[in-house]
Amino acid sequence: MIKEEKINSRQFTLLVIMFTVGSSIIIIPSALVNESRQDGWISAILAMIIGLLLVWVYTTIGKRYSGKSLPLIIEQVMGKKLGKLIILLYFFFSFTLAALVLRNFGDFLNTKIMVETPLEAIHIMFLIPIVYAVKLGIETYSRVAEITFPFILLLLFLLMVLSVPQIELTNIQPIFGEGIKTITGGSLAMIGVPIFELFILTTFFSTVNEPKNIKRSFFIGILIGCSILILITLFTILILGVHLTGLKMFPTYVLAKKISIADFLQRVEIIVAAVWGITLFFKLVLCFHASLIMFAKGFSIKNYRILVIPMSIILFIYSLIAYPNSAYFIEFATKTWLSFGMTFGLVIPLIILIISFIKKPSKTN
Numbered sequence: 001m002i003k004e005e006k007i008n009s010r011q012f013t014l015l016v017i018m019f020t021v022g023s024s025i026i027i028i029p030s031a032l033v034n035e036s037r038q039d040g041w042i043s044a045i046l047a048m049i050i051g052l053l054l055v056w057v058y059t060t061i062g063k064r065y066s067g068k069s070l071p072l073i074i075e076q077v078m079g080k081k082l083g084k085l086i087i088l089l090y091f092f093f094s095f096t097l098a099a100l101v102l103r104n105f106g107d108f109l110n111t112k113i114m115v116e117t118p119l120e121a122i123h124i125m126f127l128i129p130i131v132y133a134v135k136l137g138i139e140t141y142s143r144v145a146e147i148t149f150p151f152i153l154l155l156l157f158l159l160m161v162l163s164v165p166q167i168e169l170t171n172i173q174p175i176f177g178e179g180i181k182t183i184t185g186g187s188l189a190m191i192g193v194p195i196f197e198l199f200i201l202t203t204f205f206s207t208v209n210e211p212k213n214i215k216r217s218f219f220i221g222i223l224i225g226c227s228i229l230i231l232i233t234l235f236t237i238l239i240l241g242v243h244l245t246g247l248k249m250f251p252t253y254v255l256a257k258k259i260s261i262a263d264f265l266q267r268v269e270i271i272v273a274a275v276w277g278i279t280l281f282f283k284l285v286l287c288f289h290a291s292l293i294m295f296a297k298g299f300s301i302k303n304y305r306i307l308v309i310p311m312s313i314i315l316f317i318y319s320l321i322a323y324p325n326s327a328y329f330i331e332f333a334t335k336t337w338l339s340f341g342m343t344f345g346l347v348i349p350l351i352i353l354i355i356s357f358i359k360k361p362s363k364t365n
Helices: 009-021 024-064 070-078 080-113 119-136 138-166 179-207 211-247 251-257 270-298 304-321 326-358
Strands: none
Touching: 009 024, 009 138, 009 179, 009 211, 009 270, 024 179, 024 211, 024 251, 024 270, 024 326, 070 080, 070 179, 070 270, 070 326, 080 119, 080 179, 080 270, 080 304, 080 326, 119 138, 119 270, 119 304, 138 179, 138 211, 138 251, 138 270, 179 211, 179 270, 179 326, 211 251, 251 270, 270 304
């Protein structure tokens, strides 16, 4: 008999925060600034507000089908045949996201820290703990999130405090200088990554042992996660300026490299690398785990764990061919991936919600 995995609402909140910050903390400032210039941080606030509205949609669906995971909800709402097709499409979405996240991490280490290490070796090194975590299950890695989260907050606090002497207030002036239309358009970068992607987390609704607290946990998680992204974007603009932030693919890392206190405290960019590595780990674990659950449900496989090893090998290969270079990824993430995210994070959830009001939820699984 397969043991049912359960986590509490606090652990779910932490997973939401980790997922939200994930790959976004180091690449989102550049994407926001390229669109909204010095008002990029305002675009991030707008994206957070839209994210809260979407979380209301996601948690309302979860409440109407209390105790059920996303695959079961889809199958019940859409019927068995169409439901399985949509489940497999969500598998493709979450599995592709896992490949992109893994490649982001590989590109970062390969260009900034381990420049002589082959990309393949970096991916294998990072995949081993991912495979181990998914094998152990969400109960185990959510406990790890509880242990590591205080260190994440401490490192971020240190980064911001140490950055204060470098701040130039003129870098964010004039506020609202780019106009509402530009600010709204700029918010799409953060809405695409990570806001639309958050729907993947509904896969784990059934694991939360306090279903009535899911909505509150999700809201708190996205508020904290997005607030971190807003602050990081603001600090990046204040210190690097619009031109340099928009020019660099990893501006947050560049921000940390500029910190210098009396020629004594320098080279603290390891703080950013540590924060990104830890939060990226959890985002990749959640994406890979969700994709396995979707695949198992789509093909009526009882235990997703038997898929971990073979699918991790496919993920490794997929991550290497996901995109040719970093310049292509920026174009892909801000345009093509936004369309994917809108389909899976907005359109299908709204259809599910509407049908759920028309079609009375079943009491059975």
